[in-house]
Amino acid sequence: MNARVRNHLISLARKGDSPIPYRRLINQTELGLNLDIKHEKQLLGEILDEISEDEHADKRPLLSALVQDKRNGQGDRFFKLCERLEMGEWKELKKDEDFRNEQVEKCYAFWQDDKNYKKFF
Numbered sequence: 581m582n583a584r585v586r587n588h589l590i591s592l593a594r595k596g597d598s599p600i601p602y603r604r605l606i607n608q609t610e611l612g613l614n615l616d617i618k619h620e621k622q623l624l625g626e627i628l629d630e631i632s633e634d635e636h637a638d639k640r641p642l643l644s645a646l647v648q649d650k651r652n653g654q655g656d657r658f659f660k661l662c663e664r665l666e667m668g669e670w671k672e673l674k675k676d677e678d679f680r681n682e683q684v685e686k687c688y689a690f691w692q693d694d695k696n697y698k699k700f701f
Contacts, residue, residue: 584609586631589643593691599648625657636665641690645683
């Protein structure tokens with residue numbers, strides 16, 4: 581599941597597409613999860629966390645920045661992940677719109693570079 585989601589997010593970054601809503605990600609990657617069921621929503625969060633933790637450990641941008649709630653942008657979970665990764669205090673990061681935009685732009689820049697794509701995809 582993680583590889584399927586990671587590959588899809590990399591494809592989005594390559595195209596420079598707008599961040600994708602959670603439900604659309606589930607549909608496009610055929611995960612079959614129902615966000616109305618708490619443990620299935622939790623599972624999606626865990627998948628995104630694991631992907632971004634792995635990317636961060638390898639000095640690559642956080643792919644989960646490309647997954648957003650269509651109404652509210654990033655949820656608390658993303659910012660708490662960033663805090664765990666020592667990027668700052670989550671409540672402060674959440675208030676910083678530039679931080680959010682920078683994370684998305686870092687994904688685009690990294691994955692649109694053909695050398696990075698060929699080496700890490």
